[in-house]
Amino acid sequence: MSKPVDYVATFVAGRGATLNDRTIASVLYDAALVDAGRDWLAPDLAVDVFLPGAGHDFGDLRARLQTAVADDPLDVILQPTSERRKRLLVADMDSTMIEQECVDELADLVGLREHVAAITERAMRGEVAFEGALKERVALLAGVTLAQIETLLTRITLTPGARRLVRTMRAHGAYTALVSGGFTLFTEPVAARIGFHETRANRLEVVDDALTGVVVAPVLGSEAKRRALVELREARALSQDATLAIGDGANDLDMLREAGLGVAFRAKPRVAQAAAARVDHADLTALLYAQGYRREEFAE
Structure with a gap:
């Protein structure tokens, strides 16, 4: 049985920037995280990255992601997967x-x-x-x-x-x-x-x-x-x-x-x-x- 996915990190490219799987992989590597799947919301612009919550504190996850994207024109919003709308x-x-x-x-x-x-x-x-x-x-x-x-x-x-x-x-x-x-x-x-x-x-x-x-x-x-x-x-x-x-x-x-x-x-x-x-x-x-x-x- 697969582990439950508790968090979603939504990456959005800033004006003039583009996103791809390689960029996301690099950010996750820098943050020492492994995703449980991705869902592209807009090609080259926005993607959901699903992160297993087991063993992770929300504040720690957010801090890691913010640090990993600090030098890039990217925004990342982390939140629980439930009640997003x-x-x-x-x-x-x-x-x-x-x-x-x-x-x-x-x-x-x-x-x-x-x-x-x-x-x-x-x-x-x-x-x-x-x-x-x-x-x-x-x-x-x-x-x-x-x-x-x-x-x-x-x-x-x-x-x-x-x-x-x-x-x-x-x-x-x-x-x-x-x-x-x-x-x-x-x-x-x-x-x-x-x-x-x-x-x-x-x-x-x-x-x-x-x-x-x-x-x-x-x-x-x-x-x-x-x-x-x-x-x-x-x-x-x-x-x-x-x-x-x-x-x-x-x-x-x-x-x-x-x-x-x-x-x-x-x-x-x-x-x-x-x-x-x-x-x-x-x-x-x-x-x-x-x-x-x-x-x-x-x-x-």
Whole structure:
């Protein structure tokens, strides 16, 4: 009788890179692992490698694989083979589903981009408290008009794979939510462009069609993101294993830890090290491959 296969390591090539059996064999050799079979999800791009769990600790397996791919433009996501298809997706917006930090883009309108971006970077690294940093930055935006924000929205670019991730999961019955420490003035149009079911974010006070520099209480921060995931999960009577969360900043860590699969996407070092999974090179479709989707199953 064959041994049970407990873990699957999904390898995804970064942009411009390709995968083959020789590459996988080399990584496994460096990690001192032997696979129990492979399943190609997309030729030259993504493959599931099944690993016997007997005698292996999950953390040790993950560390070995991460070390083995450290010098390659490859991502590897390790997880148990059971319940890979998730029924709930909760995603951060700035630098995750979109390629910008909206508060920095707003600061550009008042000539304070570099100053505000420095605060944003420290907040996302967890070096300063999120709520205080948010209020400090928003205070500098007083006077920015809704007309200026409408123009700014046309410059917001989606992260490659964002639409495919959300639309494919929706097509297979999952519920999707954009949960951001950013602002509803951005999350609502972005959520509509990508195809999310709902969005939660902070509200900026507006008087006479211009920002006052005030964030309307309560501020949606790290704990609110985690709580949103729990509320959405419980409302659908889902297990923790059935949930997927993705983000890049320190204010996403609690949410990532609460999810069945929490993925740090091109994240700050502290976040990438603490999260159970990370994607540093591939686009957002890596999260579909991690769930066992084949390329031909993607919704466009």
